[in-house]
Amino acid sequence: MASETLLARITDYASRPDPYPLYAELRAAGPVVRQADDSYLIGTYHEVAALLHDPRMSVDPRTRGEVTHKPPFLRLDDPEHHRLRTLAMRPFGPPHSPGRVDAMRDEIDRLTKDLVASFEAGRQIDVVDDFAYPLPVTVICRLLGVPHEDEPLFRAWSDALVTAADVRPGQDTTEADKAGDQARIEMGGYLVGLAEQRRGSPGDDMLSAFVNEPDPELRLTQEELAETAVLLLIAGHETTVNLITNGVLTLLRQPEHLDHLRRDPGLLPRAVEELLRYEPPVHMRERIPHSDIDVAGTTIPEGASVVLALASGSRDPMRFHEPDRFDPTRPDNQHLGFGSGIHLCYGGPLARIEAQAALGALLPHLGAARLVQDPPPYRQNAMLRGPRHLPVQL
Numbered sequence: 001m002a003s004e005t006l007l008a009r010i011t012d013y014a015s016r017p018d019p020y021p022l023y024a025e026l027r028a029a030g031p032v033v034r035q036a037d038d039s040y041l042i043g044t045y046h047e048v049a050a051l052l053h054d055p056r057m058s059v060d061p062r063t064r065g066e067v068t069h070k071p072p073f074l075r076l077d078d079p080e081h082h083r084l085r086t087l088a089m090r091p092f093g094p095p096h097s098p099g100r101v102d103a104m105r106d107e108i109d110r111l112t113k114d115l116v117a118s119f120e121a122g123r124q125i126d127v128v129d130d131f132a133y134p135l136p137v138t139v140i141c142r143l144l145g146v147p148h149e150d151e152p153l154f155r156a157w158s159d160a161l162v163t164a165a166d167v168r169p170g171q172d173t174t175e176a177d178k179a180g181d182q183a184r185i186e187m188g189g190y191l192v193g194l195a196e197q198r199r200g201s202p203g204d205d206m207l208s209a210f211v212n213e214p215d216p217e218l219r220l221t222q223e224e225l226a227e228t229a230v231l232l233l234i235a236g237h238e239t240t241v242n243l244i245t246n247g248v249l250t251l252l253r254q255p256e257h258l259d260h261l262r263r264d265p266g267l268l269p270r271a272v273e274e275l276l277r278y279e280p281p282v283h284m285r286e287r288i289p290h291s292d293i294d295v296a297g298t299t300i301p302e303g304a305s306v307v308l309a310l311a312s313g314s315r316d317p318m319r320f321h322e323p324d325r326f327d328p329t330r331p332d333n334q335h336l337g338f339g340s341g342i343h344l345c346y347g348g349p350l351a352r353i354e355a356q357a358a359l360g361a362l363l364p365h366l367g368a369a370r371l372v373q374d375p376p377p378y379r380q381n382a383m384l385r386g387p388r389h390l391p392v393q394l
């Protein structure tokens with residue numbers, strides 16, 4: 001129970017390039033570290049994993065009276081969560097469908113090849129804007145049925161929502177929260193509008209499936225449709241862009257692994273898995289206990305804000321051998337990159353396909369490449385952490 005300010009130091013923008021020494025401090029002070037604002041911070045693998053599976057932990061912000069509208073299912077508890085998750089998971093594969101996502105593999109390969117086609121030697125690129133961002137945006141737009149030309153419109157909403165969804169210790173409602181609320185309402189309205197255009201004349205996209213659901217038990221209300229579509233559009237790209245960018249950054253910092261992968265691309269799936277452990281896009285998630293709970297001898301009171309540092313758990317030496325070493329051949333790599341328990345990310349298989357295809361297509365261009373700026377400039381967000389730009393000289 002040492003530092004009262006660890007969370008403030010972790011979320012401080014100056015820590016963005018390298019929060020890992022602070023996570024080591026957190027684990028040494030833990031497992032449970034109470035903060036000055038009465039929130040609790042946990043960063044040891046076993047405690048984080050156990051709490052992700054603990055039915056006494058709520059994700060619903062209404063538990064603390066923080067919001068009044070019904071949030072998306074990422075922030076709902078069962079049984080409400082289960083109903084919506086099941087519906088929104090259908091296109092992501094068996095047992096609900098032949099797996100629309102699996103069928104996108106070829107399309108994803110084609111998209112990555114098109115993106116790298118203009119990357120001739122000597123050119124400077126921004127890995128984020130020229131590569132890592134356009135790929136997942138195009139993919140999630142296709143899946144949902146959002147016109148790709150509308151990207152400039154939802155980029156601003158998505159930015160505002162991601163900014164608002166950060167962990168910010170000891171702060172009440174801020175300007176960021178208000179902007180986030182406004183963006184959520186506008187983006188939801190826009191997506192409901194798109195879905196309505198397909199009522200009665202469905203395409204093969206998710207918005208069509210939602211609005212034409214024949215089973216009245218499963219049909220979404222307008223509010224649920226808006227929240228679910230916003231969640232999918234944002235979750236579908238804001239994280240994958242960071243996985244791909246963190247991958248390029250890690251490989252350019254450690255050229256021996258770049259060479260290894262260039263010689264043996266069969267290792268890519270394991271390298272992507274190791275990236276999800278070593279440089280994960282999602283660093284923290286919040287939970288709220290329904291009742292007082294005991295964690296490793298500390299009582300966390302009902303209603304407290306509990307921040308689970310997934311990225312710290314994935315670097316816990318009690319769980320992983322030499323956790324600060326990037327090792328694409330690492331055995332037994334049960335990282336927390338996609339969370340765990342009932343909210344486990346079901347976009348994982350899609351994100352893996354995208355990251356493997358992206359890094360695979362880029363590898364041949366990275367032979368003599370160098371980072372123009374290291375560390376690169378990061379986005380503000382501490383929870384969804386990743387570079388804003390990654391300039392690379394090919």
Ligand code: HEM
Binds near residue numbers: 240281338339351
């Ligand atoms: C590298 C990419 C990705 C990472 C690292 C990631 C990470 C995560 C994590 C950690 C959670 C759990 C949140 C919690 O427990 O509070 C989550 C949930 C979720 N993710 Fe992902 N995600 C990625 C890509 C995607 C994609 C491509 C989609 C697809 C559309 C997606 C959709 C979702 C949804 C809908 C949830 C909520 C699940 C639920 O509450 O039951 N994610 N993700």
